[in-house]
Amino acid sequence: MLLGKSKLVGCALALASLAGLTVSCQEDMKDYYEEPNWLKGSIYEILEDNGNYSLFLKGVDLCDYTDLLKGRSILTVMAPDDASMSSYLQTNYGTTDLEALPLSEVKKLIGFHLLYYSFDSQKLRNFRPLEGDGATEEEKEVNAGLYYKFRTRSQDAPTQVQASRMIDASGAIVDTVGVTVDIYHLERFIPVFSKYMFQTKVIDAKKNYEYFFPNTEWKGDDASSLGFNVSDAVVTNEQEVIAKNGYIYYVDRVIRPLETIYKELESNSDYSQYLALYDQYGYYTLNEDLTNTYGGGTKTYYSKYYQSSYRLPNIWLEWPVSIYSEMATLSRASYSIFAPTNSAFDNFYRDYWGQPGTGYPTEVSYDSIASDAIGYLLSNSVYSSLCFPEEITNGDIQNATTGTVISFDPEGVPQANRRMCVNGVLYGQSILTPPAVFGSVSGPAYQYKKYNLFLQFLNRSAMLSELFSDQVKYIVLYPNDAQFESNEIWYDSISGNIKSGLIGSTTAVNLGSSAQSQYAKAHIINLYGATDALPEGSGVKVYRTFADNKLYIYVKDGKISNSYKLNNLLQYAGNMEPDASSVWTDFDEILFRGEEWSNGHCYAYDTQNNSFLLPGNLDNATYANFVPLMYAHRNDEGTLFQGFIQLLMKADMIDEQAQTMNYQTENCIMLIPTTMAIKQAILAGTFPHVITTATSADDADFWNLTTVKEGELEALQHYMLQYFLPESTSPATEYPY
Secondary structure (H helix, E strand, C coil): CHHHHHHHHHHHHCHHHHHHHHHHHHHHHHHHHCCCCCCCCCHHHHHHHHCCCHHHHHHHHHCCCHHHHHHHCCEEEEEECHHHHHHHHHHHHCCCCHHHCCHHHHHHHHHCCEEECCCCHHHHHCCCCCCHHHCCHHHHCCCCCCCCEEEECCCCCCEEEECCCEECCCCCEECCCCCEEEECCCCCEEEEEEHHHHHHHCCCHHHHHHHHCCCCCCCCCCCCCCCEEECCECECCCCCEEECCEEEEEECCCCCCCCCHHHHHHCCHHHHHHHHHHHCCEEEEECHHHHHHHCCCCCCEEEEEECCCCCCCCCCCCCCCCCCCCHHHHHHCCEEEEEECHHHHHHHHHHHCCCCCCCCCCCCCHHHCCHHHHHHHHHCCEECCCCCHHHHHCCCCECCCCCCECCCCHHHCCHHHEEEECCEEEEEECCCCCCHHHHCCCHHHHHCHHHHHHHHHHHHHCCHHHHCCCCCCEEEEECCHHHHHHCCEEEECCCCEEEECCCCCCCCEECCHHHHHHHHHCCEEECCCCCCCCCCCCCEEEEEECCCCCCEEEEECCEEEEHHHHHCCCCCCCCCCCCHHHHCECEEEECECCECECCEEEEEECCCCCCCCCCCCCCCCCCCCHHHHHHHCCCCCCCCCHHHHHHHHHCCCEECCCCEECCCCCCEEECCCCHHHHHHHHHHCCCCCEEECCCCCCCCCCCCCEEECCCCHHHHHHHHHCCEEEHHHCCCCCCCC
């Protein structure tokens, strides 16, 4: 190219000798633009001269592609010979006569072998849509082989469909009764599987390629090969043939036109349940790009999209975007779908929701399952990129919604259910692999209908995503709806809110998201890597919950309680004879298929009465804090803490208006001597800085007869502070309040 430019420049500079040099320039121009003698002709002419591609060329002629192959367009052609064409036609159509087929079918077949633009073997091995021919060696190594799809001329004719659900440009739902919409089908892309693709993914090329194409030998790693297979075909001549208007690759078979993942699912009744659930999130809306490009001012084209927080990819569209110029996206973006068959769905339902006690119908009824659970179920069946079986077994494929690994045995997928598609790949599963939310300690919230309220609380707490993790072990206590309702916490179906107050009352207030969150957190225990279950026999064990106000769970002799409940045992006026049985209740482990859940243990409690509820905070406690409780009952004779609050008051350490302790700015452990112990010490003269004229601990006027020694008020204050251990200076990082 540089040589040609220098000759032209030389001619321009010699205009003074125009007569002599004009002929010279013309000769140079002829040399520059003359076709090399090794260029054999157009694509059509080369195939025609070969003599073994007459059936393929007949298809080209029937489709009116002749002029394209003769030079009207730049193309890359994957050419099957006559034997391959005859075999394919006979096997799939029962005839070798192309004219006996519908023209649309011939166009679909022949067009799949005609690629837009000219691609030499290097571009097919490692297409660089972003950098182009100027890609550096370093740039070529980035995502090498992953831009693997190439646009063909295979295309389905426009169709009309009955729109099940439509949304207009403003996002409003449109009435679809009797409404049909026009659908424009974009051209198919053909996959080229390069050795670089598998090297980039660090997986075995032969094993992963032949997983989908067992009847095609992987040739991409052969030293003499071009380094790629085209869909299910092998290039036979091991080199590209250069024509005037592009490249020819001789392939060993007719390449079957691929369909979208959606069409593969739709054409197989075994996936009807999966597609019905998936389509619940689908809707039709105007596609302005297609309308403007192909509508011709007379047609309005619609496309199907999916609206879901569970990141369901659009498996319906042939292209991930409708703009042909976005080559980087078009050549790489694709999806993987792990779709369970109907029998897999039925078996999972019966095993998971159809069990006694779940509250759901025993016979398959996905309509009865909450949409949230269905969403998570579907989220575990999608991956927004092309993935191969080795990537699945390596644990590299994650659920985009939960961040957990999608794990199943790819070898268990029947060969007939492994489908490469124009927009990705389909693994048809005979066993449904549930998402982590179903098998982890969050599982009971989805498996049992009676935990619907608690499930909402878990969602509000932002704890749900943590409960999926297999890196941490948990214990989760599950209160059922009846337990909440017995404590006047209930779901109002009219407003869609959770209420606190008399059930059905219009004056009941909304239970705020913070309160809901605290209820959830107060029922979750982090085991810090341990797997211990709650002790069912004798003994005592204490667990810290996730509650912000440090609620603790207590287990004693096979019964369970928490900080809030145990505080009810404090004796004061009106509560001098607390019933210990009222603060403890039974618990029973909830198992998953007879075993513990994948990352811990789950328990129901108060299984006999369904009325006991472990509160999530102290908002509804008679006394949320201990100092106000002591102050309110400072004159109650017989309380265990009366002597202690009396001494704090005499030490001038109580703000009587606020009912708080002066200068107490953080939570503390209080080491409180009983009232009787304090009185006896004062009477014996062993309690420092105070003196009494009382003669007996039973003296009704004991505290009026007790005073601080002259000049020792500050000393008494310092002494009383020794009974308080502030949280910030405590050597114990965990202790129950």
